Amino acid sequence: MRTLVWLMCLFSATAHAKQYLPLQAQTLDARTISTQGKVTYLKFWATWCAYCVEEMPLLQQSHNSANGTYQVVSINIGFNQNRDRVTHYLTKNKYNFPTVYDGNGAITKHYSVLGTPQHILLDEQGNELYRSALFTDELAQKLRQLQETN
Amino acid sequence: MYIQLLKHVLLCLLVVSYSTKSKVQEYVFINIWDEYNQTTILPVELGERLFLQPDINIDQASLKQFADRYPKYKNITIDTHNQLMFKYQVRQTPTRVIVHEGSVKSIEPLLQKPKAITNTAVNKALRTLSGKRLDLNKIRHEYAVLFFSDSLCPFQHIPHCQQRIAQNNQLAEQMPDKILTIIKPFYADETSARNYQQRFQVNHQMTFDYQNQLFRYFEVSELPYWIVQNSQGAVIYRGNTPPKKHHLSL
Numbered sequence: 001m002r003t004l005v006w007l008m009c010l011f012s013a014t015a016h017a018k019q020y021l022p023l024q025a026q027t028l029d030a031r032t033i034s035t036q037g038k039v040t041y042l043k044f045w046a047t048w049c050a051y052c053v054e055e056m057p058l059l060q061q062s063h064n065s066a067n068g069t070y071q072v073v074s075i076n077i078g079f080n081q082n083r084d085r086v087t088h089y090l091t092k093n094k095y096n097f098p099t100v101y102d103g104n105g106a107i108t109k110h111y112s113v114l115g116t117p118q119h120i121l122l123d124e125q126g127n128e129l130y131r132s133a134l135f136t137d138e139l140a141q142k143l144r145q146l147q148e149t150n
Numbered sequence: 151m152y153i154q155l156l157k158h159v160l161l162c163l164l165v166v167s168y169s170t171k172s173k174v175q176e177y178v179f180i181n182i183w184d185e186y187n188q189t190t191i192l193p194v195e196l197g198e199r200l201f202l203q204p205d206i207n208i209d210q211a212s213l214k215q216f217a218d219r220y221p222k223y224k225n226i227t228i229d230t231h232n233q234l235m236f237k238y239q240v241r242q243t244p245t246r247v248i249v250h251e252g253s254v255k256s257i258e259p260l261l262q263k264p265k266a267i268t269n270t271a272v273n274k275a276l277r278t279l280s281g282k283r284l285d286l287n288k289i290r291h292e293y294a295v296l297f298f299s300d301s302l303c304p305f306q307h308i309p310h311c312q313q314r315i316a317q318n319n320q321l322a323e324q325m326p327d328k329i330l331t332i333i334k335p336f337y338a339d340e341t342s343a344r345n346y347q348q349r350f351q352v353n354h355q356m357t358f359d360y361q362n363q364l365f366r367y368f369e370v371s372e373l374p375y376w377i378v379q380n381s382q383g384a385v386i387y388r389g390n391t392p393p394k395k396h397h398l399s400l
Contacts, residue, residue: 049207050336050337051307051336054362054371055371058371077206078241079204079206079241079242080181080184080242080243081241104239105232105241109231109232109236114205114206114207114231114232114306115206115207116206116207117307132309133306133307133308133309134307134371135371135372136371136372136390137372137388137390
């Protein structure tokens with residue numbers, strides 16, 4: 001019942017939310033990811049962005065705790081970036097969340113991202129549930145609530 | 151007669167040169183945040199030059215501040231929604247795009263010259279802006295309210311920061327000696343912290359967190375942000391809204 005109430009609260013907020021077409025992309029380690037039918041937490045970032053790098057352990061933690069209730073997809077925005085260096089950065093720091101390299105900026109444009117970091121939470125239909133520049137308490141709370149729905 | 155001919159040739163050259171130049175547009179994409187650390191070496195102008203800042207992590211105030219500091223970039227504008235970046239498929243800065251009569255003649259990366267590093271942040275001990283020595287123990291026991299803020303305010307990643315700073319100043323009126331504002335060191339220096347102090351008329355103690363150690367210690371990732379500690383130094387409130395009276399024993 002508690003789960004149901006939470007889901008109703010969460011998704012009632014989507015009535016006027018912006019909706020995005022599903023994203024399908026290849027990760028740096030050649031996996032295919034799709035936002036279709038999945039609650040998705042997207043993080044847009046770059047290695048030169050100090051705020052982004054500082055938050056990376058939180059992204060890893062969110063990925064580790066998801067337990068199938070949502071998926072984490074990190075999107076490197078590809079601006080002033082190099083695919084190999086991004087891969088090296090992730091490997092060196094032992095980050096294993098799925099990461100898409102947005103080489104031509106199309107994904108960044110698709111989600112109207114004009115700054116890094118940028119956190120976007122989408123429901124199964126691609127509705128934007130939440131967006132923030134930094135990793136906020138509110139975002140952490142929304143992720144925790146999703147984890148509890150399991 | 152020769153003089154007349156020479157004048158005519160010169161005028162023709164001038165007209166040809168002008169008309170050629172007027173049809174050539176140069177777009178120079180730079181990233182102002184990089185320019186503070188490494189200067190782009192600008193090649194000879196081949197047409198009407200327009201400096202463009204990609205529409206990433208930017209606002210008009212930051213752009214103006216940059217143009218005021220580096221007047222050669224006074225005509226710099228934001229490439230709104232990165233329209234030209236997408237049009238010319240520019241993904242790196244600095245880059246020059248030369249367009250002649252609507253068609254792209256060249257896209258070339260430009261060189262940068264690093265500036266001498268003057269940031270001695272690594273060795274800086276924590277002090278208030280008024281010079282009082284600080285350490286973690288003092289911060290945990292001498293201050294009840296820690297207000298984590300950013301001297302880049304107002305900026306897109308710090309929503310409602312001006313309003314929050316005003317709220318914190320109001321709080322400080324009631325307990326001026328118990329509040330410490332802590333400034334994020336990213337993309338900022340102590341001078342920008344002092345500017346913040348002036349701009350927002352902060353009358354309580356402030357510190358510039360040179361090594362980001364206070365932000366790390368208190369695990370603050372959101373800005374602006376309050377932490378309230380009790381007299382034993384235990385955190386009794388944390389959040390992005392001002393603490394309530396019962397948190398402060400007022």
